[in-house]
Amino acid sequence: MPSTKEIRGRIKSVKNTRQITKAMELxxxxxxxxxxxxxxxxxxxxxxxxxxxxxxxxxxxxxxxxxxxxxxxxxxxxxxxxxxxxxxxxxxxxxxxxxxxxxxxxxxxxxxxxxxxxxxxxxxxxxxxxxxxxxxxxxxxxxxxxxxxxxxxxxxxxxxxxxxxxxxxxxxxxxxxxxxxxxxxxxxxxxxxxxxxxxxxxxxxxxxxxxxxxxxxxxxxxxxxxxxxxxxxxxxxxxxxxxxxxxMVAMKSAKDNATTLLDGLTLQFNKARQAAITQEILEIAAATSSNG
Amino acid sequence: MSLQLEIVTPHGKVYDETVESVVMPTTSGEVGIMTGHIPLLTEIQPGDIAVTKEGGVDHLAVSKGFAQCIGDKVSILAENAISEDDIDVNEVEAAMLRAQSALKNAKEMSEEEINMLETTVQYASIQQLLKKKK
The missing domain is CATH 3.40.1380.10 (ATP synthase, F1 complex, gamma subunit)
Incomplete structure (x- = not known):
């Protein structure tokens, strides 16, 4: 699974693309x-x-x-x-x-x-x-x-x-x-x-x-x-x-595609973030139980 | 008995109505058309088109173009045409001045550009005349 940092980078670039295509559409x-x-x-x-x-x-x-x-x-x-x-x-x-x-x-x-x-x-x-x-x-x-x-x-x-x-x-x-x-x-x-x-x-x-x-x-x-x-x-x-x-039609579909991509990436990003937090809690819990 | 008259310019249809008769300026003098006219194709020069219909006379200004009369249908194709009521005197004057000042640099222009500007001036002065007559 890609790290949150990598995903964040991709989200940024897709957002840029969407902005450009949106402007071109208008x-x-x-x-x-x-x-x-x-x-x-x-x-x-x-x-x-x-x-x-x-x-x-x-x-x-x-x-x-x-x-x-x-x-x-x-x-x-x-x-x-x-x-x-x-x-x-x-x-x-x-x-x-x-x-x-x-x-x-x-x-x-x-x-x-x-x-x-x-x-x-x-x-x-x-x-x-x-x-x-x-x-x-x-x-x-x-x-x-x-x-x-x-x-x-x-x-x-x-x-x-x-x-x-x-x-x-x-x-x-x-x-x-x-x-x-x-x-x-x-x-x-x-x-x-x-x-x-x-x-x-x-x-x-x-x-x-x-x-x-x-x-x-x-x-x-x-x-x-x-x-x-x-x-x-x-x-x-x-x-x-x-x-x-x-x-206009080409740019509109490009913009729509970027939006779909962005939704997927955001979901992936949130999952990765959640997984990292869970992992961290597990590690802390494991450490406390082994000490106590 | 009535005639169908349509006046069309590259910017759209200006006039489309059933009329009694129409008088238009052609290169060989004014031509009046009523129903039953023989088929005619002629060149229009800038001037004033008078349309007689039920309830009065309409005047329109046209620049150069062509007119065709076939059956009881008269079609006028003009570069420009405007109905008397729509003429904006101030705008016409501005357009005329613009064209005239552009014509001062005539030496640098192609023949076509000069022709076009001259037509603009003619068309503008016809609109002014038409407006003044009223």
Whole structure:
């Protein structure tokens, strides 16, 4: 049996750990609240934008734009959204498992330190790495997306996809792919953005030809980049909500584990102390009886 | 007969109501929409949206964005939009001054940042105008 001194040492270290994890839980909880709010307020906009585009893409005959053009996919372009720091459960490893499943050629652009580490460790083709602060400024996301669009137009990559931990609720985050380019079937995207409570999206009944003011080319040239940028931004906000939720849950269970451990150790400590006292009394009693 | 109007910004849904008609500022002039309008997709520029509905007219300030009219549904996607009653004159003025003073260092900024600040200034002055009209 370990001595009381050893146990006391362990109790101290476990208490320290619990304090730290508790603090981290609180920090993550407040960040989570904000991130979840950000993600949900942007959702309506992203959904409507996708809806507008779905309406448009169904009605343009004879208008060509490189964003709609489906070419043979030789190299996929994947934007991986990970976290900068660890201690957030299986969030990043779930993403990386998806990457390992990918077959065929793919080039990667990463956000967050964890993804860079993974991509370079596995000797995958890394185009660029970015780091985005916690508030996810729109302009910064735009730069990243524009970089990828450039590669897309140059033919270096044939798709732009985004791999991120999609926020389902505080306890569940799913690693999922979102396809940004080429713009094809938008229904799934719209439905996932709308959430499961809303009525499912359906194609509008009005089938008259759409009129563009001033003209289709002008509208599409500003609407399409806006769409890609905004959808990417929304995915990033969503990923941030996932990150902080996962971290809070991980820290909460770490704290709970520390508490359980501490209870066990305290019990052990008390037993050891009691045993030492009993031992001492026995010794004194034995000494007195042998003298008398 | 009525129209469904929704105005959505990246910060959330601003307006979602059944209305009679809506007049909005587009890059090619003001456009009024009533029921039965042909499908339309247009670019919005900063300005004032007038919504006529039962019991009066609502005014909203918008910055740039897009508007789509399909069926009897008008969807407006704007960077910013605020209803007249929610405009806080002091805050608008502060935002405008902030943006203007930031614009003085325009040389060090990227084109996009400048664009964004200019939009902020425009949007602020529209809010002021709208408030003064009343």
């Amino acid at each position: 920090v993550a909880a407040s960040k989570m609240k904000k991130a979840q709010q950000n993600a949900s307020s942007g959702q309506a906009y992203a959904a409507l934008l996708a809806e507008v585009l779905a309406n448009v893409s169904g009605r343009i005959d004879g208008i060509e734009h490189s964003f709609f053009e489906e070419r043979e996919v030789k190299t996929r372009g994947i934007l991986v959204v990970s976290t900068d720091r660890g201690l957030c459960g299986a969030l990043n490893s779930n993403l990386f498992r998806e990457i390992l499943k990918i077959q065929g050629d793919a080039k990667y652009v990463t956000i967050g330190r964890k993804a860079v580490q993974f991509v370079s460790r596995n000797k995958l083709d890394l185009l660029a790495e970015f780091s985005v602060p916690d508030e996810v400024p729109y302009l910064q996301v735009k730069q990243i997306v524009e970089f990828m669009i450039e590669k897309y137009e140059a033919g270096e990559i044939d798709t732009i996809e985004i791999l991120y931990p999609r926020f389902v609720n505080t306890l569940i985050q799913e690693a999922s792919f979102g396809k940004l380019l080429p713009i094809s079937n938008l229904d799934d995207m719209i439905n996932s953005l709308r959430g499961k409570d809303a009525e499912p999206y359906r194609e509008n009944i009005d089938d008259r030809k759409i009129k563009f003011e001033p003209d289709p080319a002008t509208i599409l040239s500003s609407l399409l980049p806006l769409f890609v940028n905004r959808e990417a931004h929304q995915a990033l906000l969503n990923a941030r909500a996932s990150e902080h939720s996962a971290r």
